[in-house]
Amino acid sequence: MIDTDALVAIAQRVQVACIDSGLTLATAESCTGGLIGHLLTEIAGSSGYYAGGAITYSDALKRRLLDVPDATLQAHGAVSAQTAVAMADGVRRTFGTDLSVAATGIAGPAGGSAGKPVGLTYVAVADASGQDVRRFLWGGDRSENKQASAAAALELLLDRLRIAR
Amino acid sequence: MIDTDALVAIAQRVQVACIDSGLTLATAESCTGGLIGHLLTEIAGSSGYYAGGAITYSDALKRRLLDVPDATLQAHGAVSAQTAVAMADGVRRTFGTDLSVAATGIAGPAGGSAGKPVGLTYVAVADASGQDVRRFLWGGDRSENKQASAAAALELLLDRLRIAR
Numbered sequence: 001m002i003d004t005d006a007l008v009a010i011a012q013r014v015q016v017a018c019i020d021s022g023l024t025l026a027t028a029e030s031c032t033g034g035l036i037g038h039l040l041t042e043i044a045g046s047s048g049y050y051a052g053g054a055i056t057y058s059d060a061l062k063r064r065l066l067d068v069p070d071a072t073l074q075a076h077g078a079v080s081a082q083t084a085v086a087m088a089d090g091v092r093r094t095f096g097t098d099l100s101v102a103a104t105g106i107a108g109p110a111g112g113s114a115g116k117p118v119g120l121t122y123v124a125v126a127d128a129s130g131q132d133v134r135r136f137l138w139g140g141d142r143s144e145n146k147q148a149s150a151a152a153a154l155e156l157l158l159d160r161l162r163i164a165r
Numbered sequence: 166m167i168d169t170d171a172l173v174a175i176a177q178r179v180q181v182a183c184i185d186s187g188l189t190l191a192t193a194e195s196c197t198g199g200l201i202g203h204l205l206t207e208i209a210g211s212s213g214y215y216a217g218g219a220i221t222y223s224d225a226l227k228r229r230l231l232d233v234p235d236a237t238l239q240a241h242g243a244v245s246a247q248t249a250v251a252m253a254d255g256v257r258r259t260f261g262t263d264l265s266v267a268a269t270g271i272a273g274p275a276g277g278s279a280g281k282p283v284g285l286t287y288v289a290v291a292d293a294s295g296q297d298v299r300r301f302l303w304g305g306d307r308s309e310n311k312q313a314s315a316a317a318a319l320e321l322l323l324d325r326l327r328i329a330r
Contacts (some may be wrong), residue, residue, distance in 0.1 A: 055220070146206070
């Protein structure tokens with residue numbers, strides 16, 4: 001169980017790093033459903049670097065709003081490294097920001113399969129120099145899996161910001 | 166102070182009402198920053214009716230993603246009944262859903278003015294038959310104001326669903 005204060009503390013570090021670097025940020029959320037944006041906007045002054053985000057539950061919206069290629073969704077599925085990267089790339093373009101982060105996964109309790117079990121999650125980050133993606137398999141309930149995915153997305157972003165500076 | 170369990174309970178009632186009515190939903194969030202989407206997706210099965218949403222902090226994104234008219238933003242500002250209604254209309258069109266809900270306000274601590282103090286918030290709902298909008302003035306801190314706005318948006322949605330049936 002992750003407590004919310006710990007998540008907000010990571011969001012605070014993201015804000016400091018983005019503002020120090022003069023970088024703007026957008027989010028693309030599937031399994032986290034808006035939690036990443038909610039955490040970022042808990043911090044006063046978040047409008048100084050956070051442009052906003054897209055919550056895209058359906059494949060149709062991943063295509064339409066984030067320009068995720070239909071071929072990517074067909075070949076690899078919505079929960080895949082390739083789709084996570086395409087979501088991050090797409091929201092960065094659509095929102096016109098320097099940086100972006102994306103999360104796609106199966107929060108549960110339904111939606112799992114043998115190849116893609118409940119808890120499987122990909123988070124991706126994108127900036128002008130490229131993308132990075134990480135795979136996780138969480139073992140919590142729906143709410144815990146969402147929190148773990150949001151924390152992983154924010155940590156990936158922090159690591160990217162450390163390299164960028 | 167509103168506790169999170171109470172907010173998730175309202176989201177649960179929204180889900181039951183939407184699924185019973187066969188209606189799909191999209192969200193447009195400014196001051197709540199993703200909290201409404203997060204609450205809706207805490208409930209298992211939310212993908213059965215919730216398409217997703219847009220988190221649009223900046224005026225530019227309210228125009229580009231939600232088709233909020235520039236004239237509306239110029240004449241009334243981002244925190245206004247007119248912009249709340251335009252955001253709800255816009256996200257409903259963009260996401261192709263039956264229903265939508267929008268929130269725009271000043272969560273604080275900064276951003277307030279004499280005419281538009283911290284805590285001022287508008288929530289709007291839209292469906293095929295029209296729109297409805299409500300005005301609030303919250304007195305909490307940033308996090309409490311976000312929670313109060315999300316609760317008000319979900320309650321407005323519930324009232325609209327009661328009328329629709």
